[in-house]
Amino acid sequence: MRLLDTTWTSLGYLVAAVCFILALKGLSSPATARRGNLIGAAGAVLAVLVAFLSTDLEHVLLILLAIAVGTALGVPAARRVAMTQMPQLVALFNGVGGAAAALVAGLELTRTMSLPGVGQVSALVIGNKGWFAYAPLSGSTFVPPVTGTAYVAAAAGAFTVLVGAVSFAGSVVTFAKLQEIMTTRPVTFPGGPVVFGGSLAVAVGLAVAIVVDVRNGEVNGLLVLALALVSMLVGVLFVLPVGGADVPIVISLLNAFTGLTVAASGYVLDNVLLLVAGTLVGASGTILTRLMAAAMGRSLASILFGAFRQKAAGP
């Protein structure tokens, strides 16, 4: 439905963004924390309503059904969980959020034509070349004009898939550690840092390949799939060496990661609310991670990579 025009849509998103800022502010102080959380929830509901009322959408019934399924899965889990198991539930929620961001960016990447800066012939080009600016249309294969903006959007999309998949897989491992499905001790193996660095390098290489691929007017879906899979391996290797007591800090870090992916997907989708909300979470999550590490008297580097160093210095 297109009940709201661009102005009302932007205003609705602005109010939602303000709600999120007030929510974070409220959550920082005991007296206002609960109200802050409710303000955040109100902002999220408003944002979803605005999205429905401002976009031409197909499959509305299916989408509503999917929201109902998500609510039916999320609310009972949040209601029934024991106090001691809340951190791992938050980790799981963070993981599925990262997965959702990766899926959104992956879908948008493979529909390259929808990226900002693809297929938009600038007024300057039309002015210079007149009708001939559209000449590629007459060819047998249509290659849309691609501007620099498109490459930036593709980079943001590839970033979202990479970090979103890292956040998803990493969060699942933190969940398994806290739930004691697997050992809570740091897991290291010979050559661990090399394997981690190697898989990260492969993931970055695939991300670069995707950005280059935009030139052809269509991104290969298999590249995006490969990027997601390798990134999930990176996420697992990232969290394995972290000990059980330090896991909450890693959850906070992955939470900040997911925030950044949401911000990047906001850039890909040209959606200011996602950009602002994601950036807020990314920035506040980074600060929070440092505060949590400081409260435990540890540095972030010693938490993430300490297991390797101890091994190197080993007894």
Added chain:
Amino acid sequence: MDGITLLTIFVLAVFVGFEVVSKVSTTLHTPLMSGANAIHGVILVGAIIVTGQTTSTVGLVLGLLAVVLATVNMVGGFVVTDRMLEMFKGRGQRPAASQEAGR
């Protein structure tokens, strides 16, 4: 929207994000993390838009999956944060105990 405007919004949002949580009390670390986690569930907006505009079956299936996951993140996140804070209220007289549980 042009790149410079988006960059401006991004940089300003970074500073706001840094600023709003810089004075958080130690007992509220976990609820704040949980609340921020729920806020990034707003990726649901992106999932709805992408799913509503997809033309392929694969896109529809993956899009609906994204909608389900984002809803779990958003709705579950706010509910679990509220529960955490509810328990905090009851334990307000014993900040040491809630701090322990908060970890």
